[in-house]
Amino acid sequence: MDITPIYDLRDRLRTAMIAGTNLLAEDFRLKRAVEALAPLEKAAPVFAKVGELSRRLIAPDGGGEEGKEGILLDAITLVDAVCCTQGTVTVSGELTPVFTHEDDDLLKYSPDSGLAAVMSDVPYSALHPLQEALTSSGSGHYSFVLECHANHPELFKDYRVRAAMVQALGASYAELAGQVRDWLLKDGEDVIPLLLRGFNPKGKSEMVRRLHIIDQKMGAKANDFYIKQLETAEGELRQNLILSLRHTPENIDLLDDMRKHEKGNTKKAVYFALACQDDPRAKNIFDELYKKKPLDVCNFLVYSQTPWAASLAAKSVEQQFLTQPEKKGNKKEDDIAVREWEMKCAKAVNALQCKNGPEVCAAYRTAAKHCGEFGSVIHADVLQTLCLSLIANPTEDLLALAVSLYEGEDGRKQLFPAALLAKLISECSAGMENQNGCSGKSSETQTADGDWIGWLDKQLFEEKVPNHFLSETFRYLEPDEASKTFVLTTSVYGEIDMRSHIYTHPIHLEVRGRFLELLMRCNDLKIDQKLSLLFDPSDEEVCRQLEEYFYQKARSHTNRYVYLSALNRCGCTRCEGLLVNYARSKARINLWDLEYFIREMPGSMEAKFAEASRIPELVKAGKINIYNWNEESYKRWIENSL
Numbered sequence: 023m024d025i026t027p028i029y030d031l032r033d034r035l036r037t038a039m040i041a042g043t044n045l046l047a048e049d050f051r052l053k054r055a056v057e058a059l060a061p062l063e064k065a066a067p068v069f070a071k072v073g074e075l076s077r078r079l080i081a082p083d084g085g086g087e088e089g090k091e092g093i094l095l096d097a098i099t100l101v102d103a104v105c106c107t108q109g110t111v112t113v114s115g116e117l118t119p120v121f122t123h124e125d126d127d128l129l130k131y132s133p134d135s136g137l138a139a140v141m142s143d144v145p146y147s148a149l150h151p152l153q154e155a156l157t158s159s160g161s162g163h164y165s166f167v168l169e170c171h172a173n174h175p176e177l178f179k180d181y182r183v184r185a186a187m188v189q190a191l192g193a194s195y196a197e198l199a200g201q202v203r204d205w206l207l208k209d210g211e212d213v214i215p216l217l218l219r220g221f222n223p224k225g226k227s228e229m230v231r232r233l234h235i236i237d238q239k240m241g242a243k244a245n246d247f248y249i250k251q252l253e254t255a256e257g258e259l260r261q262n263l264i265l266s267l268r269h270t271p272e273n274i275d276l277l278d279d280m281r282k283h284e285k286g287n288t289k290k291a292v293y294f295a296l297a298c299q300d301d302p303r304a305k306n307i308f309d310e311l312y313k314k315k316p317l318d319v320c321n322f323l324v325y326s327q328t329p330w331a332a333s334l335a336a337k338s339v340e341q342q343f344l345t346q347p348e349k350k351g352n353k354k355e356d357d358i359a360v361r362e363w364e365m366k367c368a369k370a371v372n373a374l375q376c377k378n379g380p381e382v383c384a385a386y387r388t389a390a391k392h393c394g395e396f397g398s399v400i401h402a403d404v405l406q407t408l409c410l411s412l413i414a415n416p417t418e419d420l421l422a423l424a425v426s427l428y429e430g431e432d433g434r435k436q437l438f439p440a441a442l443l444a445k446l447i448s449e450c451s452a453g454m455e456n457q458n459g460c461s462g463k464s465s466e467t468q469t470a471d472g473d474w475i476g477w478l479d480k481q482l483f484e485e486k487v488p489n490h491f492l493s494e495t496f497r498y499l500e501p502d503e504a505s506k507t508f509v510l511t512t513s514v515y516g517e518i519d520m521r522s523h524i525y526t527h528p529i530h531l532e533v534r535g536r537f538l539e540l541l542m543r544c545n546d547l548k549i550d551q552k553l554s555l556l557f558d559p560s561d562e563e564v565c566r567q568l569e570e571y572f573y574q575k576a577r578s579h580t581n582r583y584v585y586l587s588a589l590n591r592c593g594c595t596r597c598e599g600l601l602v603n604y605a606r607s608k609a610r611i612n613l614w615d616l617e618y619f620i621r622e623m624p625g626s627m628e629a630k631f632a633e634a635s636r637i638p639e640l641v642k643a644g645k646i647n648i649y650n651w652n653e654e655s656y657k658r659w660i661e662n663s664l
Contacts, residue, residue, distance in 0.1 A: 028059065028105060030055045031101060032053045032098070036655075043091055046577065047602065052080060056073065059073050070348045071393075075100065144180060144350070150179060152170050152183060157186050159193070163203075164197055169189075182334045191231040203231040207234060212358065212626050214240065223251040229259050230262055233262050245272065257286075260291075262518065264292055266300070268297075268298035274299050287518065290517070292324040297323050298327075314341075321372075321373070323335050324373055333379075335373035335385070336630065339367075346392075347363050371389050374386065374407055375410050375514070376411050383423045384426065390434055395436065395487075396490075401436055405439060409440050410512050416447045421447060426439035438487050439491055439495040443510065446531070447527060449473070449474045483543065511526045533558065547581055554585075554587060567590050573589060573594065577603050578603070586624065596625055602633065602636055610648070610649060616637070631664045
């Protein structure tokens with residue numbers, strides 16, 4: 023059906039509003055538009071109503087009692103409503119691409135020389151509040167964006183929101199800008215052209231955040247872009263651009279020249295970038311610098327994975343541990359000297375991150391001999407650096423090293439977290455291959471010599487490894503919503519770019535069966551807290567098993583809030599005894615604490631009401647003591663809230 027006549031009529035009615043109703047009788051164009059509408063009047067009642075109003079406008083009787091002014095307003099209102107429901111929008115002219123090769127060669131730096139825009143069928147009314155929260159300042163915008171991302175992550179794939187996210191990188195609220203950057207660092211290839219367009223080398227924090235994403239997604243492909251921006255860039259942006267030159271050896275001469283005239287943090291950035299170059303010229307520069315400032319060199323090597331950097335870092339560790347101070351008899355001075363030595367050793371060990379090879383393994387063994395008790399300065403740095411390397415660069419030599427440092431002849435029990443991490447990577451990564459049709463075994467079907475669950479059982483309950491050692495390993499374990507399995511994850515804060523660099527390693531892990539039983543046997547709050555986040559709430563068998571376990575803990579443990587959230591994840595529908603036992607466990611309890619517990623505990627509204635209604639009688643009996651108790655007020659609250 024051709025509805026062009028309705029649009030023609032709308033144009034003539036708008037003209038009549040401007041010209042005035044006195045000229046309606048002489049408007050032959052309006053009469054033609056009304057006549058052209060006749061075929062549509064038979065198609066739908068709404069068109070018939072429009073035709074009726076229009077004919078009354080051009081009738082010679084002047085519109086009757088209503089007057090033509092009122093009829094004209096009714097007609098134009100109805101016609102506009104009809105046109106709106108048709109949803110037709112037309113723009114004259116030819117379509118042109120959003121990005122062209124005239125945009126300062128923008129597309130040559132972009133993935134696949136273009137922009138893969140995703141337009142969802144979400145209406146504007148649904149996207150507009152999110153776009154507004156991303157692009158304007160106001161109270162509550164940050165929390166609204168976080169809530170949207172948690173509940174509707176698909177909205178953030180829409181190109182309209184993507185454009186708003188790029189704009190949000192310059193948000194005045196730094197937490198919002200930083201969070202958006204982190205999301206785009208994880209998944210933001212499609213916004214590279216938007217980031218490049220309008221890039222200002224004189225800019226501040228917004229341009230730095232843009233560069234972080236460009237650097238991670240494009241690497242060496244955008245090398246010409248980095249160099250071009252450096253011509254006029256200053257301050258923090260300049261040092262980040264210099265760091266971006268680390269991706270290709272083509273920049274060695276440029277970096278070597280820059281280190282002679284750059285100062286402060288920009289000069290540090292030059293050395294960080296140079297350290298990533300697998301080239302004899304870079305090695306020679308650091309060999310000379312090491313003779314004067316060995317600890318500075320250790321700091322510059324942290325990003326590098328080149329063989330010469332691994333060798334130099336290992337050499338630094340071996341030499342630093344040889345400088346252990348001798349005791350002079352003055353306890354205060356001796357303690358200060360030992361602390362300074364430990365800090366220097368820790369800095370040297372930190373340079374081993376993400377590196378491997380025989381020299382690196384030997385350096386770890388040297389450091390392990392001095393690592394001291396769990397949580398000491400050297401132990402913390404050895405363990406953290408080794409675990410980071412296992413996740414970021416899990417080579418066979420590092421995996422074997424981590425296990426031998428724990429259970430070898432000179433093994434250290436306090437290095438158990440790294441050994442367990444190595445077991446998970448070695449044996450559960452194979453489980454992931456099994457999912458893809460390879461020959462690996464899942465965590466429930468491994469053979470005796472590859473049974474990491476049996477090994478863990480023995481360490482915890484025969485070798486008596488403390489539970490907090492296991493909790494230290496679990497610090498790296500996170501559920502991955504996208505793959506419905508797990509990842510080992512850690513991060514390192516960059517001194518130059520001042521952001522967290524995140525490393526992940528996917529593993530196949532099932533929190534059920536023997537592994538689940540083992541975790542429950544630990545009977546430990548921190549392990550329970552992690553377990554409450556790891557189990558699959560859609561697994562009915564696991565939920566039944568955990569509901570009973572968590573319910574008993576929630577009735578008796580002093581820290582009960584952990585178990586309330588766990589029970590809710592299990593889908594628990596009961597709460598008998600939870601509130602009463604919680605209130606009776608305290609000598610005196612605040613009313614707000616009681617009300618919060620009621621809101622958070624599991625169960626239906628009826629179950630919560632029944633449990634909450636037991637409180638007044640227990641107060642009267644003197645079994646519960648509540649600050650500022652008012653029975654009537656409490657009863658009104660539970661009736662209105664539940």
